[in-house]
Amino acid sequence: MPNLSCPLCTMDDTITHDSIHECMTCGHEWQRDDIPDADTPEERIVKDAYGNTLEKGDTVQMIKDLKLKGSSDILKSGTKSKPISLQEGDHEISCRMNGIAINLKACFVKKINK
Ligand SMILES: [Zn+2]
Incomplete structure (x- = not known):
């Protein structure tokens, strides 16, 4: 899988964590958008x-x-x-x-x- 480009500095030296991407060049972190329903609350009422x-x-x-x-x-x-x-x-x-x-x-x- 090719690395993503950082939306801030456009370098592609990025790493992917559980829920975010992190840019090694400028340190910018942003949410992954490839996790389906990542922010659906687990607890149901x-x-x-x-x-x-x-x-x-x-x-x-x-x-x-x-x-x-x-x-x-x-x-x-x-x-x-x-x-x-x-x-x-x-x-x-x-x-x-x-x-x-x-x-x-x-x-x-x-x-x-x-
Ligand atoms: Zn960056």
Whole structure:
């Protein structure tokens, strides 16, 4: 890969770091633009049914009955979870309820204030 030219001094004695280019001639540093979505925040905000922000380790409570897929178990409204963790996908919450490991949509729960 040929070196880029520095936008300031136009010399091509440049090196590329994780997120920036650096010019060895004049010391100029500039952002790499070849990293897709480099500045998309990694942390996604997950909110419960009432708009409270959920964080890993929070405890939540069901706000409606939810039949579990592939079983006859029903999580009753009011069932409390063990401390949750957050994950990618449309079921943002991973936790245990009644001893069952489940993935939940955040819109079915409310955060319990500690
Ligand atoms: Zn330069």
